[in-house]
Amino acid sequence: MHTLVTFAFKNVRRKPARTAILIFAIALLVSALVFSISFVQRVNGSIKRTSERLGADLIVVPNNARGAAEEVLLENQTKSFYMDRSILDRVRAIDGVAVVTEQIYLVTLSTMCCSVPEAMVVAFNPETDFIIKPWLAEKLKRPLAKGEAVAGAESSFNIRLGLVDVNSKLFGNEFKLVGSLDKTGTGLDNAVFITLDNMDQIIKSGAAGKLKPSDISIIFVRVKPGVDPSRIAAKVEDTIIEADAVSRRDIGRNVITALKDISRIFTMTIILAAVMSFFLVWAIFTAIANERAKEVGIMRAIGAKESHIMRLYLIEVLTVGVIGSLLGILAGSALSAVFSSTFSIVQQLSTSLTLTERVVIALVSFLGGTLICVLGALGPVRRLKGLEPLLVIKTE
Amino acid sequence: MPQIALENIVKDYPVGSATIAAVRNATTSVERGQFVSIVGHSGSGKTTLLSLIGGMVRPTAGRVLFNGQDVYAWDSDRLSEYRCEKVGFMFQSASLLPVLTARENLLLPAAFHSKPAAGHERRAEDLLRAVGLGDKLHAYPSQLSGGQQRRVAIARAFMNEPELILADEPTGDLDEETESEMMQFFLRMNAERGTTFLMVTHNSDLAGRARQRFRMDRGELTVLQ
Numbered sequence: 001m002h003t004l005v006t007f008a009f010k011n012v013r014r015k016p017a018r019t020a021i022l023i024f025a026i027a028l029l030v031s032a033l034v035f036s037i038s039f040v041q042r043v044n045g046s047i048k049r050t051s052e053r054l055g056a057d058l059i060v061v062p063n064n065a066r067g068a069a070e071e072v073l074l075e076n077q078t079k080s081f082y083m084d085r086s087i088l089d090r091v092r093a094i095d096g097v098a099v100v101t102e103q104i105y106l107v108t109l110s111t112m113c114c115s116v117p118e119a120m121v122v123a124f125n126p127e128t129d130f131i132i133k134p135w136l137a138e139k140l141k142r143p144l145a146k147g148e149a150v151a152g153a154e155s156s157f158n159i160r161l162g163l164v165d166v167n168s169k170l171f172g173n174e175f176k177l178v179g180s181l182d183k184t185g186t187g188l189d190n191a192v193f194i195t196l197d198n199m200d201q202i203i204k205s206g207a208a209g210k211l212k213p214s215d216i217s218i219i220f221v222r223v224k225p226g227v228d229p230s231r232i233a234a235k236v237e238d239t240i241i242e243a244d245a246v247s248r249r250d251i252g253r254n255v256i257t258a259l260k261d262i263s264r265i266f267t268m269t270i271i272l273a274a275v276m277s278f279f280l281v282w283a284i285f286t287a288i289a290n291e292r293a294k295e296v297g298i299m300r301a302i303g304a305k306e307s308h309i310m311r312l313y314l315i316e317v318l319t320v321g322v323i324g325s326l327l328g329i330l331a332g333s334a335l336s337a338v339f340s341s342t343f344s345i346v347q348q349l350s351t352s353l354t355l356t357e358r359v360v361i362a363l364v365s366f367l368g369g370t371l372i373c374v375l376g377a378l379g380p381v382r383r384l385k386g387l388e389p390l391l392v393i394k395t396e
Numbered sequence: 397m398p399q400i401a402l403e404n405i406v407k408d409y410p411v412g413s414a415t416i417a418a419v420r421n422a423t424t425s426v427e428r429g430q431f432v433s434i435v436g437h438s439g440s441g442k443t444t445l446l447s448l449i450g451g452m453v454r455p456t457a458g459r460v461l462f463n464g465q466d467v468y469a470w471d472s473d474r475l476s477e478y479r480c481e482k483v484g485f486m487f488q489s490a491s492l493l494p495v496l497t498a499r500e501n502l503l504l505p506a507a508f509h510s511k512p513a514a515g516h517e518r519r520a521e522d523l524l525r526a527v528g529l530g531d532k533l534h535a536y537p538s539q540l541s542g543g544q545q546r547r548v549a550i551a552r553a554f555m556n557e558p559e560l561i562l563a564d565e566p567t568g569d570l571d572e573e574t575e576s577e578m579m580q581f582f583l584r585m586n587a588e589r590g591t592t593f594l595m596v597t598h599n600s601d602l603a604g605r606a607r608q609r610f611r612m613d614r615g616e617l618t619v620l621q
Contacts, residue, residue, distance in 0.1 A: 003500060003507035010495040298491045301452055303480020303508040305473050389452040
């Protein structure tokens with residue numbers, strides 16, 4: 001086996017320019033695979049994680065604020081929107097609704113109200129909340145008291161302030177930052193959380209602009225077991241004209257629709273690259289098969305089985321495939337890091353890929369690149385292995 | 397039982413719409429340890445005869461028996477094992493693999509062996525020394541003269557310690573002195589190891605040293621002695 005491996009490696013180095021072209025083509029294909037899978041996975045994963053972590057079956061927001069709500073929940077954007085608190089009771093009264101809880105969203109502006117850079121401040125109702133309390137239970141292990149704030153994992157000022165036991169001014173009121181939450185994978189990772197009982201003082205201070213005591217931003221709804229959230233969402237929209245309702249599976253639908261188009265472009269590019277790589281490998285190995293027919297004849301004459309010939313050329317093609325794929329993974333990862341920042345959809349996503357996801361993407365791309373290489377070479381190599389030893393005699 | 401037996405061997409090659417008979421109804425046998433020379437004009441079918449015995453080309457009719465077994469009844473893998481483990485073939489030209497060194501060219505048949513002997517690397521080096529190329533172990537064929545390449549090919553044929561050597565004008569490119577040295581080497585291997593030799597040669601002196609002589613004439617095999 002050692003001699004065959006040496007032989008295959010020497011064959012790889014035989015025509016450096018030709019080998020370099022092959023490696024470049026495979027690297028190009030694999031880098032496209034890594035980049036596009038990373039992109040799609042990041043967007044898809046972020047939306048899926050958000051809807052799962054929110055723990056609500058549907059959200060109710062002011063009319064025409066659906067886009068803004070999705071931007072807050074999915075894309076780390078800072079937006080505020082308000083509707084009247086009476087809607088909360090009207091939603092609660094709908095048959096099939098189990099529990100509801102409300103939140104108020106405020107945007108900090110460091111020059112006017114607050115001692116922190118622009119961020120979302122989320123006021124939640126500790127009596128009814130089922131969104132934030134599970135996150136608090138994981139990290140703070142006690143309820144949040146009046147005058148206390150807790151920061152999301154990625155709040156831009158967390159790091160700057162060193163976070164724990166730091167007093168910050170929010171909307172004219174002093175808050176004690178008592179901790180930070182674990183990463184949730186939602187847009188709320190970028191927010192600061194306080195309880196609703198702080199809102200009276202904030203509104204009185206006048207630092208929250210036109211916000212009225214009766215305003216709320218969003219209602220999270222859990223439906224009773226067996227009830228279809230889409231049906232409740234439709235009922236909300238039918239009966240409460242001032243509100244829009246979005247069921248869990250529809251959260252991020254606009255982003256997903258946009259993503260599908262981008263995915264289609266990526267898929268077509270990858271298919272084209274794969275087909276081109278396949279034919280390039282096929283053409284080069286067809287040339288190799290013609291060039292080395294006599295050598296194969298010699299090997300067959302001195303005792304090589306068809307499997308030896310197959311193994312020899314598979315080692316050669318695998319070497320090219322592996323080098324090309326590894327280079328492609330490096331290039332693709334670099335591309336993802338550099339160019340993903342130019343896609344605003346990715347730039348604003350709340351989560352990045354986990355290490356496991358990165359490893360899986362690298363593995364899938366590696367296998368894809370190597371497989372195309374092997375498939376492209378398979379035809380010519382199969383023809384080669386079947387050559388009869390007589391060929392060497394005849395060509396003399 | 398003879399080591400090799402040819403039974404009514406016919407080999408035809410189609411050339412356009414015609415057929416050329418390279419070997420016609422050849423029947424003979426060779427005992428183990430024999431040293432056989434094959435003489436004949438160019439195109440008389442000598443190389444085809446060796447190829448038929450070496451398991452490299454299927455006869456149109458007839459049987460080639462090795463130790464009583466029909467070589468062409470075997471499947472492709474078994475036939476490869478026969479070429480690898482029982483037969484050492486010296487072609488008309490050196491037929492070395494250009495990307496491998498002299499030593500690696502010798503190691504290749506061992507790599508194809510189902511049970512390569514222990515110490516085959518040492519054996520490759522010893523064989524190269526035996527043919528006078530101890531200082532060329534790591535030389536590539538392009539760095540060797542025609543005669544040196546030929547000697548590497550001779551050494552390669554002995555790599556797997558075959559029972560039968562089929563040599564197609566093996567000393568054609570060699571000078572007189574080296575030719576004589578190689579002939580001594582063959583005779584020593586024949587005497588010491590009992591290796592059977594079938595050697596095509598135009599050299600009547602070389603042919604005269606063989607204990608059994610065949611002549612090929614327009615595809616017909618005649619046993620001269």
